[in-house]
Amino acid sequence: xxxxxxxxxxxxxxxxxxxxxxxxxxxxxxxxxxxxxxxxxxxxxxxxxxxxxxxxxxxxxxxxxxxxxxxxxxxxxxxxxxxxxxxxxxxxxxxxxxxxxxxxxxxxxxxxxxxxxxxxxxxxxxxxxxxxxxxxxxxxxxxxxxxxxxxxxxxxxxxxxxxxxxxxxxxxxxxxxxxxxxxxxxxxxxxxxxxxxx
Amino acid sequence: xxxxxxxxxxxxxxxxxxxxxxxxxxxxxxxxxxxxxxxxxxxxxxxxxxxxxxxxxxxxxxxxxxxxxxxxxxxxxxxxxxxxxxxxxxxxxxxxxxxxxxxxxxxxxxxxxxxxxxxxxxxxxxxxxxxxxxxxxxxxxxxxxxxxxxxxxxxxxxxxxxxxxxxxxxxxxxxxxxxxxxxxxxxxxxxxxxxxxx
DNA sequence: TGTTATAAAACGACCGGTTGGTATGTATAA
DNA sequence: TTATACATACCAACCGGTCGTTTTATAACA
Numbered sequence: 204x205x206x207x208x209x210x211x212x213x214x215x216x217x218x219x220x221x222x223x224x225x226x227x228x229x230x231x232x233x234x235x236x237x238x239x240x241x242x243x244x245x246x247x248x249x250x251x252x253x254x255x256x257x258x259x260x261x262x263x264x265x266x267x268x269x270x271x272x273x274x275x276x277x278x279x280x281x282x283x284x285x286x287x288x289x290x291x292x293x294x295x296x297x298x299x300x301x302x303x304x305x306x307x308x309x310x311x312x313x314x315x316x317x318x319x320x321x322x323x324x325x326x327x328x329x330x331x332x333x334x335x336x337x338x339x340x341x342x343x344x345x346x347x348x349x350x351x352x353x354x355x356x357x358x359x360x361x362x363x364x365x366x367x368x369x370x371x372x373x374x375x376x377x378x379x380x381x382x383x384x385x386x387x388x389x390x391x392x393x394x395x396x397x398x399x400x401x
Numbered sequence: 402x403x404x405x406x407x408x409x410x411x412x413x414x415x416x417x418x419x420x421x422x423x424x425x426x427x428x429x430x431x432x433x434x435x436x437x438x439x440x441x442x443x444x445x446x447x448x449x450x451x452x453x454x455x456x457x458x459x460x461x462x463x464x465x466x467x468x469x470x471x472x473x474x475x476x477x478x479x480x481x482x483x484x485x486x487x488x489x490x491x492x493x494x495x496x497x498x499x500x501x502x503x504x505x506x507x508x509x510x511x512x513x514x515x516x517x518x519x520x521x522x523x524x525x526x527x528x529x530x531x532x533x534x535x536x537x538x539x540x541x542x543x544x545x546x547x548x549x550x551x552x553x554x555x556x557x558x559x560x561x562x563x564x565x566x567x568x569x570x571x572x573x574x575x576x577x578x579x580x581x582x583x584x585x586x587x588x589x590x591x592x593x594x595x596x597x598x599x
Numbered sequence: 600t601g602t603t604a605t606a607a608a609a610c611g612a613c614c615g616g617t618t619g620g621t622a623t624g625t626a627t628a629a
Numbered sequence: 630t631t632a633t634a635c636a637t638a639c640c641a642a643c644c645g646g647t648c649g650t651t652t653t654a655t656a657a658c659a
Contacts, residue, residue, distance in 0.1 A: 211634080225517050229428055233619060244620080246635040254619065306517050311572060315513040318576035319423050319504050325576040332573065363573075363582060364589035368562075371569030374509060375530065375561075378516035378523040384561060391562035398596040405654070406608065431645060442646075444609040452645065 212250045215240050220261045225306035227316050228258060258324065265309040266331065272297045283342040284351060284396060287365070290339075291392050294369050295385050299376050307377035311370045336362040353401055361399065368392055410448045413438050418459045423504035425514050426456060456522065463507040464529065470495045481540040482549060482594060485563070488537075489590050492567050493583050497574050505575035509568045534560040550597055559597065566590055 218239040222231040233254060237243060251257040273293045277286050298308060306312075310328060317325040339362035346352050372388040416437040420429040431452060435441060449455040471491045475484050496506060504510075508526060515523040537560035544550050570586040 227427075227514065227518070229425075230518060232617075234617080243636050245623090245637070248620070249634060312513055314576060315505075315510055315572055316425065320425070320428060329576055357585075357588075360585040360589060363585050364566075367569035367573055367582070367586055368566055369569070370572045371565035371567070374513055374568045374572060375565055378512060378527055384565070387555075387558040387561050388565055390555075391558060394596070395593055398592070409608080430643075432643080441610050443611070443648080443650095446646070447608060 211240070211242070211246070215242070215247060215250060215257070216260050216264050219257055220264055220309065221305050223258070223261055224304040224309050224312060228313060229316065229320070255321075255324070259327070261309075262313075262327065265304065268303060269298065269310070272303050282351075283345040283349070284400070287339060287342055288393060288396060291365065291369065291396075292389055295372055295389050299373060300382060300385050308370075308373035311373040312377070314370075315374075332366055336366055339365055351401060352399055356399060365392065368395075406448070409438070409440070409444075413440070413445060413448060413455070414458050414462050417455055418462055418507065419503050421456070421459060422502040422507050422510060426511060427514065427518070453519070453522070457525070459507075460511075460525065463502065466501060467496065467508070470501050480549075481543040481547070482598070485537060485540055486591060486594060489563065489567065489594075490587055493570055493587050497571060498580060498583050506568075506571035509571040510575070512568075513572075530564055534564055537563055549599060551599055554597060563590065566593075 314328045340358045343358040512526045538556045541556040
Protein backbone atom coordinates (compact mmCIF):
# COMPACT_ATOMS: atom_id res chain seq x y z
CA UNK A 204 0.00 0.00 0.00
CA UNK A 205 2.63 2.46 1.10
CA UNK A 206 4.45 1.80 -2.14
CA UNK A 207 1.51 3.08 -4.15
CA UNK A 208 1.41 6.32 -2.22
CA UNK A 209 5.10 6.98 -2.67
CA UNK A 210 4.76 6.25 -6.35
CA UNK A 211 1.92 8.74 -6.89
CA UNK A 212 3.70 11.31 -4.78
CA UNK A 213 6.76 10.93 -6.97
CA UNK A 214 4.64 11.19 -10.09
CA UNK A 215 3.06 14.41 -8.84
CA UNK A 216 6.51 15.89 -8.25
CA UNK A 217 7.76 14.87 -11.69
CA UNK A 218 4.76 16.27 -13.52
CA UNK A 219 4.74 19.44 -11.42
CA UNK A 220 8.43 19.98 -12.19
CA UNK A 221 7.67 19.85 -15.91
CA UNK A 222 4.75 22.23 -15.56
CA UNK A 223 6.62 24.69 -13.34
CA UNK A 224 9.46 24.79 -15.89
CA UNK A 225 7.20 25.36 -18.87
CA UNK A 226 4.48 27.55 -17.41
CA UNK A 227 6.03 28.94 -14.26
CA UNK A 228 4.91 28.46 -10.68
CA UNK A 229 1.99 30.85 -10.42
CA UNK A 230 0.76 30.21 -13.92
CA UNK A 231 0.61 26.48 -13.23
CA UNK A 232 -2.68 25.84 -11.53
CA UNK A 233 -3.40 22.94 -9.23
CA UNK A 234 -5.85 21.82 -11.88
CA UNK A 235 -3.00 21.65 -14.40
CA UNK A 236 -1.17 19.30 -12.05
CA UNK A 237 -4.32 17.24 -11.51
CA UNK A 238 -4.82 16.89 -15.25
CA UNK A 239 -1.22 15.79 -15.74
CA UNK A 240 -1.38 13.23 -12.94
CA UNK A 241 -4.95 11.99 -13.50
CA UNK A 242 -5.77 12.83 -9.94
CA UNK A 243 -8.34 14.96 -8.18
CA UNK A 244 -7.99 17.62 -5.54
CA UNK A 245 -8.37 15.25 -2.63
CA UNK A 246 -5.79 12.89 -4.04
CA UNK A 247 -3.17 15.60 -4.41
CA UNK A 248 -3.79 17.37 -1.12
CA UNK A 249 -3.34 14.06 0.64
CA UNK A 250 0.31 14.21 -0.37
CA UNK A 251 1.03 17.92 -0.11
CA UNK A 252 -0.42 20.39 2.33
CA UNK A 253 -0.25 23.31 -0.10
CA UNK A 254 0.98 24.38 -3.50
CA UNK A 255 4.04 25.90 -1.83
CA UNK A 256 4.72 22.62 -0.03
CA UNK A 257 4.67 20.90 -3.42
CA UNK A 258 7.11 23.48 -4.76
CA UNK A 259 9.70 22.65 -2.10
CA UNK A 260 9.46 18.97 -2.99
CA UNK A 261 9.83 19.86 -6.66
CA UNK A 262 12.87 21.98 -5.82
CA UNK A 263 14.56 19.02 -4.12
CA UNK A 264 13.87 16.86 -7.14
CA UNK A 265 15.20 19.50 -9.51
CA UNK A 266 18.36 19.84 -7.44
CA UNK A 267 18.87 16.07 -7.51
CA UNK A 268 18.48 16.00 -11.30
CA UNK A 269 20.73 19.01 -11.80
CA UNK A 270 23.50 17.50 -9.67
CA UNK A 271 23.34 14.25 -11.61
CA UNK A 272 23.63 16.06 -14.94
CA UNK A 273 26.18 18.67 -14.07
CA UNK A 274 28.71 16.67 -12.07
CA UNK A 275 28.98 13.94 -14.69
CA UNK A 276 32.60 13.18 -15.49
CA UNK A 277 33.98 15.72 -13.06
CA UNK A 278 35.83 13.71 -10.45
CA UNK A 279 37.91 12.23 -13.25
CA UNK A 280 39.82 15.43 -13.92
CA UNK A 281 42.52 16.48 -11.48
CA UNK A 282 42.80 19.97 -12.94
CA UNK A 283 40.35 22.20 -11.05
CA UNK A 284 40.01 24.60 -13.98
CA UNK A 285 39.10 21.68 -16.21
CA UNK A 286 36.42 20.73 -13.67
CA UNK A 287 34.99 24.21 -13.91
CA UNK A 288 34.97 24.03 -17.69
CA UNK A 289 33.22 20.67 -17.60
CA UNK A 290 30.64 21.94 -15.13
CA UNK A 291 29.91 24.91 -17.36
CA UNK A 292 29.61 22.74 -20.44
CA UNK A 293 27.37 20.25 -18.66
CA UNK A 294 25.17 23.03 -17.30
CA UNK A 295 24.70 24.68 -20.64
CA UNK A 296 24.88 21.89 -23.19
CA UNK A 297 23.20 19.19 -21.12
CA UNK A 298 20.89 21.02 -18.72
CA UNK A 299 19.72 23.55 -21.29
CA UNK A 300 20.56 21.95 -24.63
CA UNK A 301 19.21 18.49 -23.85
CA UNK A 302 16.11 20.00 -22.25
CA UNK A 303 16.57 18.24 -18.94
CA UNK A 304 14.11 20.78 -17.63
CA UNK A 305 11.61 21.22 -20.42
CA UNK A 306 11.17 24.86 -21.26
CA UNK A 307 14.32 26.22 -19.64
CA UNK A 308 16.14 26.08 -16.32
CA UNK A 309 13.97 25.46 -13.27
CA UNK A 310 16.20 27.41 -10.90
CA UNK A 311 16.58 30.48 -13.06
CA UNK A 312 12.90 30.64 -14.01
CA UNK A 313 11.81 30.26 -10.41
CA UNK A 314 14.34 32.79 -9.16
CA UNK A 315 12.98 35.46 -11.45
CA UNK A 316 9.33 34.62 -10.97
CA UNK A 317 9.47 34.28 -7.20
CA UNK A 318 11.76 37.21 -6.51
CA UNK A 319 9.53 39.91 -5.13
CA UNK A 320 6.71 37.43 -4.56
CA UNK A 321 7.90 35.01 -1.92
CA UNK A 322 10.88 35.92 0.21
CA UNK A 323 11.04 32.42 1.64
CA UNK A 324 11.10 30.62 -1.68
CA UNK A 325 13.42 33.02 -3.47
CA UNK A 326 15.95 32.98 -0.65
CA UNK A 327 15.73 29.19 -0.69
CA UNK A 328 16.84 29.43 -4.32
CA UNK A 329 19.55 31.98 -3.58
CA UNK A 330 21.01 29.66 -0.96
CA UNK A 331 21.51 27.05 -3.66
CA UNK A 332 23.34 29.48 -5.89
CA UNK A 333 25.54 30.52 -2.97
CA UNK A 334 26.51 26.90 -2.41
CA UNK A 335 27.51 26.58 -6.05
CA UNK A 336 29.52 29.80 -5.79
CA UNK A 337 31.32 28.35 -2.77
CA UNK A 338 32.22 25.22 -4.71
CA UNK A 339 33.58 27.20 -7.66
CA UNK A 340 35.54 29.36 -5.23
CA UNK A 341 37.12 26.30 -3.66
CA UNK A 342 38.13 24.96 -7.07
CA UNK A 343 39.68 28.29 -7.99
CA UNK A 344 41.68 28.25 -4.76
CA UNK A 345 42.89 24.77 -5.62
CA UNK A 346 43.94 26.04 -9.02
CA UNK A 347 45.86 28.84 -7.40
CA UNK A 348 47.67 26.46 -5.07
CA UNK A 349 48.70 24.51 -8.14
CA UNK A 350 50.12 27.73 -9.52
CA UNK A 351 47.81 27.83 -12.51
CA UNK A 352 46.34 31.29 -12.09
CA UNK A 353 47.35 34.91 -12.51
CA UNK A 354 48.06 36.89 -9.36
CA UNK A 355 45.51 38.91 -7.39
CA UNK A 356 42.36 37.36 -8.81
CA UNK A 357 39.19 37.68 -6.77
CA UNK A 358 37.78 34.19 -6.62
CA UNK A 359 34.35 35.00 -5.23
CA UNK A 360 33.96 37.60 -7.93
CA UNK A 361 34.86 35.12 -10.64
CA UNK A 362 32.60 32.45 -9.17
CA UNK A 363 29.66 34.82 -9.03
CA UNK A 364 30.32 35.97 -12.56
CA UNK A 365 30.30 32.43 -13.89
CA UNK A 366 26.96 31.79 -12.21
CA UNK A 367 25.63 35.04 -13.62
CA UNK A 368 26.67 33.97 -17.11
CA UNK A 369 24.96 30.61 -16.72
CA UNK A 370 21.76 32.32 -15.62
CA UNK A 371 21.94 34.80 -18.45
CA UNK A 372 22.26 31.99 -20.95
CA UNK A 373 19.20 30.32 -19.47
CA UNK A 374 17.25 33.57 -19.73
CA UNK A 375 17.96 34.06 -23.42
CA UNK A 376 17.82 30.44 -24.50
CA UNK A 377 14.37 29.72 -23.10
CA UNK A 378 12.37 32.02 -25.38
CA UNK A 379 14.48 31.61 -28.52
CA UNK A 380 15.49 27.94 -28.34
CA UNK A 381 18.41 29.05 -30.42
CA UNK A 382 21.18 26.55 -29.74
CA UNK A 383 23.85 28.87 -31.12
CA UNK A 384 23.37 30.89 -27.92
CA UNK A 385 24.49 27.84 -25.94
CA UNK A 386 27.53 27.23 -28.11
CA UNK A 387 28.47 30.90 -27.96
CA UNK A 388 28.18 31.08 -24.19
CA UNK A 389 30.27 27.96 -23.69
CA UNK A 390 32.85 29.29 -26.12
CA UNK A 391 33.07 32.73 -24.50
CA UNK A 392 33.16 31.36 -20.97
CA UNK A 393 35.93 29.05 -22.12
CA UNK A 394 37.83 32.05 -23.46
CA UNK A 395 37.19 33.95 -20.23
CA UNK A 396 38.57 31.17 -18.06
CA UNK A 397 41.61 30.78 -20.29
CA UNK A 398 42.40 34.41 -19.56
CA UNK A 399 42.58 33.63 -15.84
CA UNK A 400 45.51 31.33 -16.43
CA UNK A 401 49.07 32.43 -15.86
CA UNK B 402 -9.89 68.17 -22.58
CA UNK B 403 -7.62 65.81 -24.41
CA UNK B 404 -4.81 66.83 -22.09
CA UNK B 405 -6.46 65.18 -19.13
CA UNK B 406 -6.84 61.90 -20.95
CA UNK B 407 -3.23 61.82 -22.08
CA UNK B 408 -2.11 62.60 -18.55
CA UNK B 409 -4.05 59.75 -16.95
CA UNK B 410 -3.00 57.39 -19.70
CA UNK B 411 0.60 58.27 -18.98
CA UNK B 412 0.03 57.78 -15.26
CA UNK B 413 -1.45 54.35 -15.86
CA UNK B 414 1.62 53.37 -17.88
CA UNK B 415 4.01 54.65 -15.23
CA UNK B 416 2.27 52.85 -12.38
CA UNK B 417 1.83 49.68 -14.41
CA UNK B 418 5.54 49.69 -15.24
CA UNK B 419 6.37 49.81 -11.54
CA UNK B 420 3.94 47.03 -10.75
CA UNK B 421 5.05 44.80 -13.63
CA UNK B 422 8.67 45.19 -12.50
CA UNK B 423 7.95 44.37 -8.86
CA UNK B 424 5.20 41.76 -9.15
CA UNK B 425 5.49 40.55 -12.72
CA UNK B 426 2.92 40.78 -15.49
CA UNK B 427 0.53 37.99 -14.62
CA UNK B 428 0.77 38.51 -10.90
CA UNK B 429 -0.17 42.16 -11.31
CA UNK B 430 -3.94 42.25 -11.48
CA UNK B 431 -5.94 44.97 -13.17
CA UNK B 432 -7.19 45.80 -9.70
CA UNK B 433 -3.61 46.44 -8.59
CA UNK B 434 -3.26 48.97 -11.38
CA UNK B 435 -6.59 50.54 -10.50
CA UNK B 436 -5.55 50.89 -6.87
CA UNK B 437 -2.26 52.53 -7.87
CA UNK B 438 -3.93 54.96 -10.25
CA UNK B 439 -7.07 55.69 -8.22
CA UNK B 440 -9.16 54.64 -11.17
CA UNK B 441 -11.90 52.11 -11.75
CA UNK B 442 -12.33 49.42 -14.37
CA UNK B 443 -14.22 51.58 -16.81
CA UNK B 444 -11.70 54.37 -16.51
CA UNK B 445 -8.79 52.15 -17.34
CA UNK B 446 -10.41 50.23 -20.16
CA UNK B 447 -11.20 53.53 -21.81
CA UNK B 448 -7.48 53.96 -22.39
CA UNK B 449 -6.41 50.38 -23.11
CA UNK B 450 -8.37 47.67 -24.85
CA UNK B 451 -6.81 44.87 -22.83
CA UNK B 452 -4.13 44.06 -20.27
CA UNK B 453 -1.85 42.96 -23.10
CA UNK B 454 -2.46 46.26 -24.89
CA UNK B 455 -1.35 48.03 -21.71
CA UNK B 456 1.77 45.89 -21.62
CA UNK B 457 2.90 47.01 -25.08
CA UNK B 458 2.52 50.64 -24.01
CA UNK B 459 4.50 49.90 -20.86
CA UNK B 460 7.20 48.23 -22.95
CA UNK B 461 7.59 51.36 -25.10
CA UNK B 462 7.91 53.48 -21.97
CA UNK B 463 10.47 51.11 -20.46
CA UNK B 464 12.52 51.19 -23.65
CA UNK B 465 12.48 54.99 -23.66
CA UNK B 466 13.66 55.10 -20.06
CA UNK B 467 16.32 52.46 -20.64
CA UNK B 468 17.73 54.29 -23.66
CA UNK B 469 17.92 57.53 -21.69
CA UNK B 470 19.79 55.88 -18.86
CA UNK B 471 22.12 53.64 -20.79
CA UNK B 472 23.28 55.92 -23.58
CA UNK B 473 24.22 58.74 -21.24
CA UNK B 474 27.71 60.05 -21.98
CA UNK B 475 28.32 57.64 -24.83
CA UNK B 476 28.65 59.84 -27.91
CA UNK B 477 31.45 61.67 -26.14
CA UNK B 478 33.91 58.79 -26.43
CA UNK B 479 35.47 58.05 -29.80
CA UNK B 480 36.83 54.69 -28.69
CA UNK B 481 34.14 52.06 -29.47
CA UNK B 482 35.40 49.74 -26.75
CA UNK B 483 35.06 52.56 -24.26
CA UNK B 484 31.49 53.04 -25.44
CA UNK B 485 30.79 49.39 -24.74
CA UNK B 486 32.30 49.70 -21.27
CA UNK B 487 30.19 52.78 -20.55
CA UNK B 488 27.04 51.07 -21.79
CA UNK B 489 27.72 48.09 -19.53
CA UNK B 490 28.41 50.29 -16.54
CA UNK B 491 25.29 52.37 -17.17
CA UNK B 492 23.16 49.28 -17.60
CA UNK B 493 24.34 47.66 -14.40
CA UNK B 494 25.14 50.54 -12.07
CA UNK B 495 22.40 52.91 -13.19
CA UNK B 496 19.60 50.70 -14.48
CA UNK B 497 19.97 48.11 -11.74
CA UNK B 498 21.86 49.92 -8.97
CA UNK B 499 19.82 53.10 -9.02
CA UNK B 500 16.59 51.11 -9.25
CA UNK B 501 15.38 52.81 -12.41
CA UNK B 502 13.01 49.91 -12.67
CA UNK B 503 11.96 49.18 -9.11
CA UNK B 504 12.43 45.54 -8.32
CA UNK B 505 14.80 44.62 -11.11
CA UNK B 506 15.05 44.93 -14.87
CA UNK B 507 11.76 45.14 -16.74
CA UNK B 508 13.06 43.47 -19.88
CA UNK B 509 14.71 40.54 -18.17
CA UNK B 510 11.82 39.88 -15.80
CA UNK B 511 9.31 40.01 -18.62
CA UNK B 512 11.43 37.84 -20.87
CA UNK B 513 11.52 35.06 -18.31
CA UNK B 514 7.92 35.34 -17.25
CA UNK B 515 6.44 35.60 -20.74
CA UNK B 516 8.66 33.04 -22.42
CA UNK B 517 6.45 30.01 -22.90
CA UNK B 518 3.33 32.03 -22.14
CA UNK B 519 2.97 34.53 -24.95
CA UNK B 520 4.90 34.00 -28.15
CA UNK B 521 3.96 37.47 -29.38
CA UNK B 522 5.13 39.33 -26.30
CA UNK B 523 8.30 37.34 -25.71
CA UNK B 524 9.41 37.66 -29.34
CA UNK B 525 8.71 41.37 -29.07
CA UNK B 526 11.22 41.39 -26.22
CA UNK B 527 13.72 39.23 -28.08
CA UNK B 528 13.63 41.66 -30.99
CA UNK B 529 14.82 44.40 -28.64
CA UNK B 530 17.74 42.30 -27.45
CA UNK B 531 18.66 41.50 -31.04
CA UNK B 532 18.80 45.21 -31.83
CA UNK B 533 21.15 45.77 -28.93
CA UNK B 534 23.31 42.87 -30.09
CA UNK B 535 23.49 44.48 -33.52
CA UNK B 536 24.67 47.74 -32.03
CA UNK B 537 27.37 46.07 -29.95
CA UNK B 538 28.46 44.14 -33.04
CA UNK B 539 28.81 47.35 -35.02
CA UNK B 540 30.92 48.91 -32.29
CA UNK B 541 33.18 45.85 -32.19
CA UNK B 542 33.65 46.08 -35.94
CA UNK B 543 34.60 49.73 -35.55
CA UNK B 544 37.13 48.73 -32.92
CA UNK B 545 38.60 46.18 -35.28
CA UNK B 546 38.92 48.73 -38.07
CA UNK B 547 40.84 50.89 -35.63
CA UNK B 548 43.14 47.95 -35.05
CA UNK B 549 42.29 47.61 -31.38
CA UNK B 550 41.27 43.96 -31.26
CA UNK B 551 42.89 40.55 -31.40
CA UNK B 552 42.51 38.59 -34.63
CA UNK B 553 39.68 36.18 -35.46
CA UNK B 554 37.21 37.30 -32.83
CA UNK B 555 33.57 36.46 -33.39
CA UNK B 556 31.73 39.72 -32.86
CA UNK B 557 28.18 38.40 -32.73
CA UNK B 558 29.31 35.82 -30.20
CA UNK B 559 30.87 38.49 -28.02
CA UNK B 560 27.86 40.77 -28.35
CA UNK B 561 25.47 38.00 -27.34
CA UNK B 562 27.68 37.05 -24.43
CA UNK B 563 27.71 40.60 -23.08
CA UNK B 564 23.92 40.71 -23.25
CA UNK B 565 23.77 37.35 -21.52
CA UNK B 566 25.99 38.65 -18.74
CA UNK B 567 23.81 41.73 -18.28
CA UNK B 568 20.72 39.54 -18.02
CA UNK B 569 22.38 37.20 -15.59
CA UNK B 570 23.29 40.10 -13.35
CA UNK B 571 19.68 41.27 -13.40
CA UNK B 572 18.50 37.79 -12.46
CA UNK B 573 20.73 37.52 -9.42
CA UNK B 574 20.54 41.11 -8.24
CA UNK B 575 16.73 41.30 -8.09
CA UNK B 576 16.20 38.80 -5.27
CA UNK B 577 19.32 39.60 -3.26
CA UNK B 578 19.64 43.37 -3.72
CA UNK B 579 23.30 42.74 -3.05
CA UNK B 580 25.16 45.60 -4.72
CA UNK B 581 28.46 43.72 -4.63
CA UNK B 582 27.00 41.56 -7.41
CA UNK B 583 26.77 44.67 -9.58
CA UNK B 584 30.31 45.78 -8.84
CA UNK B 585 31.61 42.28 -9.47
CA UNK B 586 29.84 41.94 -12.79
CA UNK B 587 31.08 45.31 -14.02
CA UNK B 588 34.57 44.43 -12.90
CA UNK B 589 34.60 41.02 -14.57
CA UNK B 590 33.04 42.29 -17.79
CA UNK B 591 35.69 45.00 -17.81
CA UNK B 592 38.37 42.34 -17.44
CA UNK B 593 36.73 40.27 -20.18
CA UNK B 594 36.70 43.15 -22.64
CA UNK B 595 40.29 44.04 -21.84
CA UNK B 596 41.22 40.52 -22.95
CA UNK B 597 39.75 41.22 -26.37
CA UNK B 598 42.33 43.93 -26.97
CA UNK B 599 45.46 43.35 -28.96
C1' DT C 600 -18.73 86.95 -18.38
C1' DG C 601 -22.24 83.55 -17.79
C1' DT C 602 -24.88 79.67 -20.07
C1' DT C 603 -25.37 75.76 -22.56
C1' DA C 604 -24.25 71.86 -25.72
C1' DT C 605 -21.27 68.04 -26.32
C1' DA C 606 -18.00 64.66 -26.11
C1' DA C 607 -14.39 62.86 -23.41
C1' DA C 608 -13.47 60.58 -19.08
C1' DA C 609 -14.48 58.08 -15.25
C1' DC C 610 -17.66 55.26 -12.54
C1' DG C 611 -19.24 50.82 -10.63
C1' DA C 612 -22.17 46.91 -10.90
C1' DC C 613 -21.90 42.77 -13.15
C1' DC C 614 -20.22 38.68 -16.06
C1' DG C 615 -18.35 33.85 -16.65
C1' DG C 616 -14.53 31.52 -15.40
C1' DT C 617 -10.54 30.20 -12.44
C1' DT C 618 -7.81 30.31 -8.29
C1' DG C 619 -5.96 27.56 -4.04
C1' DG C 620 -7.92 25.08 -0.52
C1' DT C 621 -11.32 22.14 2.51
C1' DA C 622 -14.68 18.82 4.27
C1' DT C 623 -16.69 14.68 3.62
C1' DG C 624 -17.30 10.31 1.61
C1' DT C 625 -15.64 5.80 -0.31
C1' DA C 626 -12.92 2.04 -2.17
C1' DT C 627 -9.12 -0.97 -1.23
C1' DA C 628 -5.42 -3.52 0.56
C1' DA C 629 -3.09 -5.21 4.78
C1' DT D 630 -11.02 -3.83 11.18
C1' DT D 631 -8.34 -0.04 10.18
C1' DA D 632 -5.35 3.05 8.03
C1' DT D 633 -4.21 4.56 3.36
C1' DA D 634 -5.33 6.57 -1.00
C1' DC D 635 -8.20 8.77 -3.76
C1' DA D 636 -12.88 10.94 -5.37
C1' DT D 637 -16.46 14.38 -5.09
C1' DA D 638 -18.70 18.48 -4.11
C1' DC D 639 -18.08 22.81 -2.61
C1' DC D 640 -16.08 27.34 -0.88
C1' DA D 641 -14.80 32.36 -0.87
C1' DA D 642 -11.74 35.16 -3.30
C1' DC D 643 -10.04 36.74 -7.35
C1' DC D 644 -9.27 36.99 -12.45
C1' DG D 645 -9.75 39.97 -16.98
C1' DG D 646 -13.25 42.18 -19.26
C1' DT D 647 -18.05 44.47 -20.55
C1' DC D 648 -21.45 47.96 -20.50
C1' DG D 649 -24.91 51.40 -19.36
C1' DT D 650 -24.68 55.47 -16.59
C1' DT D 651 -22.85 59.62 -14.58
C1' DT D 652 -19.52 63.17 -14.02
C1' DT D 653 -16.58 66.71 -15.84
C1' DA D 654 -13.94 69.70 -18.79
C1' DT D 655 -14.02 72.58 -22.65
C1' DA D 656 -15.64 74.99 -26.69
C1' DA D 657 -19.38 77.75 -28.74
C1' DC D 658 -22.56 81.17 -28.15
C1' DA D 659 -25.22 84.87 -26.01
